[in-house]
Amino acid sequence: MKIMSVNAGSSSLKFSLFEMDTKEVIASGYFERVTLEGSFYTIKYKGEKIVEEVEMEDHTKAVEILLDRLIKLNIIESLEEIEGVGHRVVHGSDVYKESVLIKDKVLEDIDRFKTLAPLHNPANLLGINAIKKALPTVPMVAVFDTAFHQTMKEEQFLYPVPYEWYTKYGVRKYGFHGTSHQYVSQKIMEVLGTKEYKAIICHIGSGGSISAVQNGKCIDTTMGFTPLAGIVMGTRSGDIDPSIIPYVMEQEGLNAKEVVDALNKKSGLLGISGVSSDHRDIEKGIEEGNERCVLADKLLVNSIVKYIAQYYVELGGCDILVFTAGLGENAISFRQHIVEKLEPLGITIDPKKNDFRSELKEISKDDSKVKVYVIPTDEELMIAEETLRIIENS
Secondary structure (H helix, E strand, C coil), X not given: CEEEEEEEECCXXXXXXXXXXXXXXXXXXXXXXXXXXXXXXEEEECCEEEEEECCCCCHHHHHHHHHHHHHHXXXXXXXXXXXXXXXXXXXXXXXXCCCEECCHHHHHHHXXXXXXXXXXXXXXXXXXXXXXXXXXCCCEEEEECCHHHHHCCHHHHCCCCCHHHHHHHCCCCCCCCHHHHHHHHHHHHHHHCCCCCEEEEEEECCCEEEEEEECCEEEEECCCCCCCCCCCCCXXXXXXXCCHHHHHHHHHCXXXXXXXXXXXXXXXXXXXXXXXXXXXXXXXXXXXCCHHHHHHHHHHHHHHHHHHHHHHHHHCCCCEEEEEHHHHHHCHHHHHHHHHCCHHHCCCECCCCXXXXXCCEECECCCCCCEEEECCCCHHHHHHHHHHHHHHCC
16 A cells, blocks of 8 residues: 655645555655746655756646656556555644544644644645645545644643633644654654653754653653744754843844744754854864854753753653654764763763664663663654554544
8 A cells, every 4th residue: 555645845845655565665755946946856766866857836736747757757557556645734733633534624724723833834735735636536644743742731731821822822832743753652662662661752853852751642842832942953942031032122123023033043053153053064163163063062962951851850750762853863972962961860871882873773871770762763654654544544
């Protein structure tokens, strides 16, 4: 059975086509600059990489080209081979606690939640409608970034603000990166050989979030009402004193939107280092003696360590600490710096075990009180698996 995972942005469309019997990626690709000049696509399959510039005035055209190329490149013989499509949808509010088959009411809700994710939900809808037009009889599933975190209790997801802000406007912690945290939480069951566990999952990439997970369910997470909250990130500030916003507005003559934009796009590693949002560039700066790069790295490490310690207490102990996503899977010294600061909790790292990138491996010392692992994430596969599960149970 072939399932396609789709992640649509405002001017992009990513896809992966899976053979679910083997969980093998048959093909994957990225359609870029959709609706803009100079649009092009990249498709990878059988070790080959096809790149072609082609005009794509909208997402419907991008999907049309995608499906046409799948057949012309002999990736599939006919469109009937695609038996389901899973769509990444950023925000499902607290209404959608799991993935769902896409029907008219779901489309209406995704559109209704665009006030909570104005940059993402409208783009996700573009992808859904484009696939729906091209493959009208194929079942589609919405896989929500926020769904995995909806098992949090009120004392974890509520903010200490006027309660009416929650009841009237939905002001609460939602959490994001849920598809990644869900995938890793399932992998943990395989690694530990049990469904009963306490875990802290560190999804650290350009964006980053940490979750406390017990027996496969989210107890708490760092991202909040928006993905701006939590740890220091590539261009996002993470947690700050909210009074900074009106203060900077007055000092710089900016409006609230402009300040929040700076917190989203000009802060984090980029804001502190003045060099880059990419941790690889920060590491290079550290090697060259750039003190602001050193400072940016320390802020990032400290913000992660604080949440790990907090979640260790919230969970009442921890069985496994996991690093995942781009930075978590590949930054060797970065992982070591974090775990070294956790030694008071009895969590220790073996530098020799830690000397690798992007594999599923344990990196803790034999006598560490908590197992430490690197578990590569696979959000596209998680979307495909969720899609298959919903279709089979519908």
